[in-house]
Amino acid sequence: MKTPIKLAVFDMAGTTINSDTVVPQLLLKAFNQHGFHKLSIEAINSEMGYSIPDAIRKLLSTHSSYQKELSDIIIEKIYITFKTGIKNHFLSNPVISPVEDALEVFETLQQLGIKIGLNTNLNRSSANFLLEGAGWLNHPLIDITVCSDEVCKGRPHPDMILQMMAALGIGSPSEIIKIGDSVADILEGQQSGCLLSIGITNAYFSYDDLMTAQPSHVLNSLSDIIPIVKRELENISE
The missing domain is CATH 1.10.150 (DNA polymerase; domain 1)
Known part of the structure; x- marks a missing residue:
């Protein structure tokens, strides 16, 4: 039986928060x-x-x-x-900004009944600088954050996503989608068994670079995720 999407896990630096180089x-x-x-x-x-x-x-x-x-x-x-x-x-350099449309995407997904998780290859103290600078510490649109130093193994291993599943009571990785701007993000989603593992192009990883990891989709912006998720939800409900 098909299960609904319960969680969208986004990479933090570069995917949802501008970190430049x-x-x-x-x-x-x-x-x-x-x-x-x-x-x-x-x-x-x-x-x-x-x-x-x-x-x-x-x-x-x-x-x-x-x-x-x-x-x-x-x-x-x-x-x-x-x-x-x-x-x-x-x-x-305290000026840190969210990626354009990030909060709008989070809000739309939550309205569709999907929780929002953020994870990162950075340690917790570094991640908190990003979250605080973006105004996202304890933000109501973000349900959970996990950092690589809070688990045994970071990306591309599934540990961060497994920790989110345990904390949120999610029974299967097939109820999760993963979104990130690197090959490691895509591999993390795949090794976790996520329903979708989506790549977002950036200055480091082009469409062709991300395609080497065989993601579900490669997109140019976060907002492009919404129609894909809506299609998946329609297929699940059929």
């Missing part, structure tokens, strides 16, 4: 501060969406200075530097 630039700076100077911004952009520690590990493994036996120590040092950079950036 802040995250990859600060991650590159953190690598540089620890002596890893040959990484390109393009390489870092390609890892956006994944858990930050996992992205650091993968990027380090391609570097000529990488020492596997010291990897955990180095990863932690780079990650701490990155988190400090994020904090300092948002404290000195």
